[in-house]
Amino acid sequence: MSKANKELVKSLKELLTGGNAHATFEDAVKQLPAKLRGVVPDGMPYSIWQLVDHIRITQWDILEFSRDPKHTSPSW
Incomplete structure (x- = not known):
């Protein structure tokens, strides 16, 4: 994995789990x-x-839509 991708993954993990973007599930x-x-x-x-x-x-x-151009979203 390139250095740029590693930094992106690190930033995304922090946003999703570090409470930077929202409260953690546990806190909520x-x-x-x-x-x-x-x-x-x-x-x-x-x-x-x-x-x-x-x-x-x-x-x-x-995520699936972003990774797979053939992805079909579930019906609600």
Whole structure:
């Protein structure tokens, strides 16, 4: 891997895991009891866990779209 690519990978890892771009997953859920993470609150369409999973799927989709020109996004 070239030096430029190594630096890019390092920067991306820091952005995604270092809390630079957003709160870490652990920080985001630390005050949310585990037993409530799958509960859909009254008046809301989704649980926090469903929203997190949607983000996970979307990130995967973006990566696959970037790597594979034949990639087809999942239907929601």
